Amino acid sequence: MKKLVTALIIVLPFVLLISLFALTSVASVSADIPANGLVINNKGAGVFSFDLANYQNRMYEKDLGVEVLPYMAKNKTYSLSVTDANTGEKSDIVTLEKDGSFALHDVGVAKLTYTSNDGGYSDSVVFNVGSSGVLSYVPSLKDAVGNTVTLSVGDDTDFEANIEVGSYVLSGNYYPSTATNIHASYKSENDDKIQIDEVSGKINAYFETNGVVSIFVKDAFGNDVEKKIRLIVSRSGDLMINGQRTSSNRNDTASVTAPLGTTNFTLFVDCKDVKNNDIRISGAKSADYRVRKLYDVSDSAYAVDVTLNEPVNSPMEGLLYSVRINGNPSSTRYFKLSFADYAFSVNSLANADGNDDLVVLDETTTRFVVSSNPDDGLTYTWRTDDPSVAEISEQSGKYCHITAIAQGKTQLRIDWQKIENGTLISNGTITRNLIVTKSYASLIFNEAASSHGLGKLAIANRKFENGTVTDAEYVTKLFNNVIGKDQSQEEIEYPFDDIVFKSSNDSVLSPEKTADGVKFIVKDTGEVTITAEWIYGDRFGAKATSITVNAVKGVYVNTYDELKIATEMKKQIVLQNDIYLGEKLTDEQGNLLYSESETTQKLLSFVKTIKTTGDYKYYSNLGEEQPNVYVCFEFENDVYGNGHFVSAEYITNMRGALTDTVPSYALFKGPLNFVAANMSGIDIASVKAQDNISFLVRKNGIVLDNVTLAGCDDSSLYVKDKLGNSKLELALLNEKGTTLEVMCDATVRYCRIKNGRTVVRVFGKSSISASSVVNPQRERINATFDGCRMHTAREFVLKIGTNRILRGNADDLAPSFVDSNGNAYTDHNSVSCDKYANDKYFTNNYVLTDVTLKDSILSTSGLFSVGVESHFSGSLLDMPTLGFNYLKGWDGLAATSYPACLRLVGNVILDDWKELTQVDSSTLIEVNLKSDQQSFGWLQLNIPQMLKEVCKQPGYGNIISTIDGKDYVHGGIALYGGGKNYSIIDTSKYTFESMSQYLVNIGVLENSTDETLRMQGQMLPMAAGGENFRFVMFDATSKFNATNNKR
Structure with missing residues (x-):
């Protein structure tokens, strides 16, 4: 018996079997109805403008009317995030208070995005916050030539500065700088010590002293806000005049200016050695000098009042004057006096x-x-x-x-x-x-208040008009926040005076001013940021605004017909509307609008067929051709969805009125068989293979961006329980097929993909002959899913694997892969297998499917969020050695699959805790038994009971989490198949909480006291193989647990 590990077959699609529900009764697998939208009902134009200086009547969240859809959704909670509307960075300009009101803390443009906690649907509004008054300010001090003087925090004042004698200017750095209603005044505690102009803030600090000046500013709320600055003034010379150092060198000394036309002015002298006011000044112009000592300033401070005998009326520069202290010739110092215009x-x-x-x-x-x-x-x-x-x-x-x-x-x-x-x-x-x-203090593009699905707005350069493709124009509007007007959000009109528009890449998209608005001219495909900037923005501290878009050299599509034509024309596609594939063929009650034969013909006209890419050996053994699967639509060009959906509802959902059966004229009836046990022409049990496909991607390099792909509508899955409560019935997905199948190198980003038996399937390249020699370099595909939300699957949300195998035989049902020396790789079906991610020989020669799952959320599966499938290799799959008639066609089916690699990058969240009773395994092995075939009843798996049996073993009790008497399990990642599974899980760049790993072998059940479980433990390994299954999942010990995340 192998290491027992979680016989999690519970969620395990291990055999992946899905039934032909037209024939077989199906167990109910219900889930709460999920959210499928969120709207802000009272958003108006989407922009609300506020003057912070006059925000007395607060706005409340309830005024916005935020609503999660549909009204039957179980979880209608939502969260709020506030970001800078231009940069997308987190912002605290606006906060939601406990009383439900919005508090405004700063000026700027904030985007308020409401997101449903279930499904991540969002809508947004913009708060454009300005202020007509000053919110705060910091004093600014500059010297005579404009150099900034450092202000430090004072001991007994707000600030202090160490300066030398001289002239300075005190002002303020006001916030916001766009405020125009500013009143500032200035005052000195002692005008003799330090002079300051009460209006201009000009400071004359002529003496070595210590004084305090103040700036008074009336803020936005009417308060007089005073800031005090202590100025500690020092001097650099022994004799200073008007704050300048005099010298004994008459050619290198202070220069003082007096105004033209005056006869009276004052010189200010700072000198410690003066006795009895003995300061003598003489020079070119005859004048009288009167010396006054300024006792309240310092012991060295003097004012010398000068009276000229006659005014100087024309400019004169550099007249030499001398200053002598106490009559001592050696004390003589010189300065130059100029008479100049103001x-x-x-x-x-x-x-x-x-x-x-x-x-x-x-x-x-x-x-x-x-x-x-x-x-x-x-x-x-x-x-x-x-x-x-x-x-x-x-x-x-x-x-x-x-x-x-x-x-x-x-x-x-x-x-x-x-x-x-x-x-x-x-x-x-x-x-x-x-x-x-x-005043363009707060610019904003029209699109800033909108949400465009999970990604960015996409803009095309072409459109359909009357059936032909013509040039398309995209014209946007630019708005400005206007304080104090009834219409606070004002459109800026042509010719956009004083506004400059710039593109981050003019070769891809360039802006152009027009009478209708700002035209975006698309020239190529790429991501571009368009910026609008006010030419006086730096003066007023106003920021530029910007918008980042996906420019697409392609065509807008609004209808199914346009989608088909654009695809045929090999155009890149930008969706402008939601689209249904095909045509609605039933009325609201589900009754056909056409005859059954007409309905069949219409359905066939909506789809195409492709040969199955899976292992069809079973069909060959029966003498049949390689079977086909239906495809509703194949994307052959890049698609940019703008958050719109494309739904296959009209093709995949043909259940008749008032019945849960699939009618004969339906095309989507369930998957192909991998193998089936047949009696009297009826499959009494079957394991399923590839399914029909709603959306297919086979062309390398395809990008699907921000589009919602739905295998059917959400509403098609709504049912009422016995109490009349609305539920989501996953069993209704049994025949809906795979929502998206990827068979090439492709990127799927910011997409929602939902509602399928399997939501996303990636199993290798198309058009590869099963009989050809494997060429890994040519056949390998790399698929990336970035920022996606995938949910609502009957079995798996994401299923990956490969179509290529090493075929086994009676002697070696599951062959091994070998290294460069021919030695078998032995670390399969275990955690150790993941080390092969760093084995270049292994990855280069054997890994054929490489899937990167980045920053995505997977939820609501009937089995597991992710299934990594490998081939079965039980002895029953080599029937010549057994020879049971009802197992006809089972010859030579055992094999080992080439491996796949799943790379988890960033915050990948498998949000799939579910009640154990909602784990339904009826599709793992589809059983359709008549009364005389009950000896095969052991095939009807009871996975919940299996799980409980396994949890009795030491070390496995945490697999089940019991809350309030109910058992819950997590549908994480299942690596299943029964044969050798060499697939890799690379978590080297995974940042969410680590999951636990469990190994499980079905054979553990053979020791059960329950007869059916014991039979399953003995018989199932004979079909699937005896190797372990591996499960990566959260358990009862995880922080991401069932208590807060169950459905």
């Missing part, structure tokens, strides 16, 4: 340079400040040339408020005067270009 700076938020053109936002009021060098007590009057573009709404000396009326350009003029003792000394006009622009 240099002006005009500033506002987003116009920090002071000398460039000024930019203001349309329909806003902006505060401007003017400052001069030298700072000399000037008076100012503000005006604009064109008040229809911008007007002065308020002014007071150095500052004014400008209200922008309309987009355009005008001139801002500031008339200034210098008046002394009532006499006009000098005057002039400051001129700046003033540009009024729309």
Whole structure:
């Protein structure tokens, strides 16, 4: 007896047998009705705009009307994720509070995506959050040449800085920088120590001292927020004038500027050695000097008031002056005095340079400040040339408020005067270009609020029109968040002034401005990011917005006929609508709309046939031809689904009205036989082989992107239980076939695939003759499933294997594969087999099917989520040695399959915990016994009872998880067949919770006290083979357990 391990045949499709349900009664395998959609009923245009400064009346989640579909779905819960609408990264701009309201914490564009906990269906809205006021700010200090001074956290103030004597400018870094309603003022605790202009924030720190200045800003909520900065001022020379170091070298010394036209100005001297205010200044211009000691500043601080005998009215530079302390010639220091016109700076938020053109936002009021060098007590009057573009709404000396009326350009003029003792000394006009622009502080593409299935929006360059293919145009809209308007979300119209559009790859897709909107011109196939950027975005701290799409050099498809034509034309396909294959042939009650013969002919016109790619030796033994299977549709080009579905419902679901039988005119009646026991022309028991196919892929390189493929509609599986509750009946999938079969190198990404006897089947390349010599390099296929959701299978959700075998004989029913030295590979049917993933000789010569399953979720199987099949090799499959008539055709069937490799990458979740009573094995060996054939009753497997029997053995009790008196098992991965199974499970890149591994041998049941189980333990190995089955699954010890994940 082999190592016993989980006779999990329970979920094991180990023999994979499915019945001819037209003839055989079928056990019920029910599941809760799953979600098949989620909608936000009250999303409107999909974008909600908010002014954080005026968010008194909160919005609640219930206002959105989030609903999981259908209404009978068992699990109607959902989750919320908040991401940046442009980058897709997690965002905390918006949070959902305990009372159900949305709290806004910051400005930006947040995408709120609601996702059903069952099925992962989603819908989304966008919250576009701006603020008309300041939310927060940090003081900013710069020196006279614009270098930033480091502010550190202060001990008794908010900040502190170590600076040298000189001139500085204090301002703020405001958040958001798009806020226009900013009021800032400045104050010094001691104006003699440190001077600061209350309007402009200009600081004159002329003395070695220690003082505090403050900035006051009114925030968005009306609070006056003060930030205090302690300035610790040091000096670098022994005698400083106006914050500059004097020198005994008359050619390399301080330079001080006085304004033209004035006769009075003050010099500030810092020198420790002065006695009795003995500071003597002399130079080119005759003047009187009055020295004042500034006692409240420091012991070395002095002001020298200068009165010129006559004003200087034209610029003069570098007049040499000397300073002598206490009459001592050796103390003489020099400085240069210049008389110059004023240099002006005009500033506002987003116009920090002071000398460039000024930019203001349309329909806003902006505060401007003017400052001069030298700072000399000037008076100012503000005006604009064109008040229809911008007007002065308020002014007071150095500052004014400008209200922008309309987009355009005008001139801002500031008339200034210098008046002394009532006499006009000098005057002039400051001129700046003033540009009024729309506020594009929060841009967003129209598509940002939409969900497109599991993947990205796909855009084609062609479409069908009146039966012919013509150019297609894709035009999108760009919107902007507008604070303070009734219509807070405003469409930006042509010509998109001040907006620049860019493509990450113009050779694939390029944007073009048109009167209808922004046209996306598709030139090739590829993923492209389109960005819209405001040219003044950097000034106002506004981010660009972007959208990433799949550009497709192909054709839009809306109907079944268009799908067929596009396929014949070898066009890449982009779905714009849901599509049903074929034509609806019954009314709502299931009654035929045509005669049975007409119905058959119509069905035949919808499908094609292909030769089975599986082992058909049984049919050959009976003298029959290689059998066919039906295919509803073959994808011969890439398909981009945009989340839309293609359903085979009208072809696969032909159950008659008020009956659960499959009518004779139906094409989908169940799989081919691998082998069958036949009495009087009736298959009394059979093991199944390849099934009919809803969707087929055979062409290398095909990509299926973001499309839903359904073997039938969800609603076709809904039934009522005895209590009138709606359930999903998996037994109704018995004849529905394989939803998707892949026979080539292909990529299936962000797709939903559902509703089949098997949902996805990958068994090797098509068009390979069973009699030909195996050529691994030519025959190997690589199929990748990335970001997919596969669910609702009667047996397996994903079934993989190969069609090629090493045929056995009476002496060696299950031949071994050999290494380069001719030695047999012995690590089969065990965990050790997985090491062959790193054996190049083994993989190069024997692995014919290589499947990568990445970041995908598999759920709701009748047996296992994944089945990895190998050939049977029992002695009953070599009938010349046994000679039972009812086993006719069983000659030479035993074999060893070439191996497959399943690679689990990332977060692959097999979400398939189920109640043990819902594990139905009636399709493993389909039995159809008459009253005189009950001696074969042991073939009617009772897998749940088998499992319980095996769990009695030491070490296997955790296979079953008991919760509230009910037994649950996990449908993980089954590597089955009975012969040698060399297939590989590669988990080197798997990141979800590790699963347990169990080995099971059917022969363990021969010691059971139950007569039927004992017979199964003795007889089944004779058909299947005596090798172990391997199961990879969660159990009662797993974190991913039945308590939280059962169905």
